[in-house]
Amino acid sequence: MTDFRPSFVHPDIDSDLSPDTPSAPPSTVDPELAALLVAAADALPEWAELVIPQARLDADLALDETEFAVLDTLLRERFGVDLGALRAGLDLDALAALTVGDLAELVRR
Secondary structure, three states, X not given: OOOOXXXXXXXXXXXXXXXXXXXXXXXXXXXXXXXXXXXXXXXOHHHXXXXXOOOEOOOOOOOXXXXXXXXXXXXXXXXXXXXXXXXXXXXXXXXXXXXXXXXXXXXXX
């Protein structure tokens, strides 16, 4: 897995931006990623309206552990990324802060 830095890990404000600094999350979510989230949540298509970059996977989208496991499988199959490994390296506050934008950044790498 590459060096992924979730959006809640911010670079020092005083430091110069380098090519290694992650870009801001897009203002919209890739439709394919949104479809994977809808599938993992086994939600109605209208639920996709909640899938915005700032939406937290836990608090805003209310994904449970079973849905995270399904999402992990879907992301591995489609994008070759390991959501489980990312989540395993985060503390409770970071897990709670994980957003759709963070997922979008993860699949872009």
